[in-house]
Structures are given as C-alpha cells and as structure tokens.
Amino acid sequence: MVKIGLTGGIATGKTTISKYLASLGIKVIDADLIAREVLDLYPEILSYLRRTYGDRVFSDGKLDRKALGRIVFQNKEALSRYLQVIMPRIRQEIEKRLEKSEEEFIILDAPLLFEEGFQKDVDLTITVYAQKKVQLERLKKRDGFTEEEARRRISAQMDLKDKMDRSTYVLNNSGRIEDTILDLHAILDKIGFKDEKKDKEKK
Template sequence: MIVVGLTGGIGSGKTTVANFFKELNIPVYIADDEAKKLMVRSKVIKRQLIALFGDDAYIDNELNKPFIASKIFSDKTYLQQMNAIVHPKVAAHFKRWMKKQKSEYVIKEAAIIFEHNKEADFDFIITVTANLDERINRVIKRDNSSKSKIESIINNQMSDEEKVKKSHFVITNDNLEDTRNQVIKTHQIILKRIKNLKN
C-alpha cells in the first residue's frame, strides 16, 4: 500500500485538504485525532501517562488536557517522554488501519513528519501552505487563541520553506476552489506514479 504523508504548519488547512481527498474516496488517517482517542482508550497508555504525569493526568476517565499542557509548557522533556509513549502505539494502530483499506493509496495526516525525521515512512509527502495572516486568523477563530500565542507556535515550527524543499507536492490553501483543484491534480499525479511503479 502506498502511503502519502500530509503535513503543514498550524492553520495551514490540513483538515480542509484531507476532506477534499476523502471526497475522492481516499482513506485519511488523522494521527493527532487517533492519538487523542488512544490516550483515552488504551489501558497501557493510560497507565504510562499516569506514571509520567501523576494521577491528575486523567479526570473522570478523560485526559486532563489543561494539566498536561501546563506540565509540557514548563518542562519540554515531558513532551518527549509523552511522545515516546504515544507515538509507537499510534504507528501500530495506523498499520492495522491501513491493512483494512482497499484504495490505491492512503493518506496519513501528521503535523510533524519532518521534525521527527519520519520522511522514510512515506512514499510521497504533501505539504499544505497558506498565507501567514490567514493562518493566524484561522487559528484565532478555531481555538479562541491569542495572536501572540499562535505566532510563538508558528515560530517554533519548521518553516514552510524548509517543508516545501523536502516535499513531493505542495498545496497552497488560500482559496477553497483553487485548493480543491490542486487536490484533484495531485491525486491524478499520484495515481499515475503508482501505475508507473506497478509497470
């Protein structure tokens, strides 16, 4: 099965692009969403996160996100330790999910493919970009967050320029109709490349 990575900075519109691929009957795996579900569902993850963060990591069987966010914010090693617990489980879950799919290729949407040096996990990588002001405005609306907080997140992420250099495809998400057309074009090129690989 061909695996296509879909990545991009905060507010670039990865979900919008993912939904356009779904319209073309391409299965999409949203790594962050699945990680959140596994953190609640998996007894092993739960046990390890409680050992890492303490009993306050969960309230009424739900992940205590504000508490964990504050811990990670004050000590970055917590994030590395949490990722070491969660990421292998997500990777295993993705492999099981992939085996059930019947399409020519699947998409795995993950924000930090390049930051974690995971390029080798993918046959092709698509980076979604967007105008910086547009990205900030989207996240302010979506997360009810402050401009300065979003800017600090963007400044901590790998730049679009660096991501674009490492990608096979780039989709600029500034206009919905244009974005949809870019997705259709990218989809057709991927299918053509898969056909060539098979020949």
C-alpha cells in the first residue's frame, strides 16, 4: 500500500485535485469530511463550542460553520484551543480508517497535514500550490470575502512555502486546471500508479 498525503493552502484547488484523484479510483480519506463527522460521533465537541461561544456559532440548533470560521480564523489562540478539542478525535478516526484500508493506493486529504504531524502516517506528500494573488482572487470570488478577510484567512494557515519545502512533490495550480492535471499524472507515474481508464483510451 502506498499512502499519499495531500495538502495545500486555502483556495489553492486541493479539493479539485482530491476529487479528480477519487475519479481515477483512488480511495480518499478526507480530513475535512471527518471533521464534520466527529461532531456527531463525539458530542463533547459541540458542547465545548456552545460553552465557549454560545449562540454565536449556532443557527436553529445546528453549528454554523461560517460563523465559527469567522471567529477562530481571526484569532490564533481561539483556533489553537478549538484544534486541541477536535483534532484528537479527527486523528483517531483517520488512523482507524488508514488501518482498515486495503487498497494499493490511498490518499489522505488533510489541510493540516504538516501542522498536525500526519505526514508521519503516509509514505509521501503532495502540496497543491497557487500564487497568493490567485488565492486572494479565488477566495473573494468563491466565498465573497473582502481583500482583508481573504488575507486574514490565508495568514491563519502555515505558510505555503513551508509546506512546499517539506513535501515530496509540489503541484502548481496557479493556471489552467488542464495543465495541473498533466503535472499530476506525471507525479502519479513516478509513484507507480497506472490510470487504467487512460490506458484503455490509448488502446
């Protein structure tokens, strides 16, 4: 089994790459999806949020993720405290799913791959990169952020250069997605993944 850690900064296109890899038949363990699931699996997380923020992060009794994001991504201490509560449960679920997997190739899609030490659980890593100006434009267009909000959200994360320096491979997604996919396939070829659909098309 080859375990691949996939990470990147906000609005770099990591999710697009992750979905494309899944379309090739590669199993993807999505840390963001697990982060949502643990809220149901471990009620103490929601209890912590209600005790800490009250109704500010709830709407009709349900967690308002955007409201929570506006709070924790504007305050590094608040983000750190939240991660201390939720991350042990996310790690628990990720490790459980990695152990159960029997596929030849598996992707761990984790925004906090390096920040939380998940690179130790995989064999190699890929960081999806985009120029900061591209990130800013995508964030403003996608989420309706102001320039200041977009910059704040980017600065709340580990510097992309640090992630790139620590990665086995870097995938530049600043331009056309078609070019990024070609570069991705070059990486997949290097690690021994054969795209059966592509091979059939050639024949």
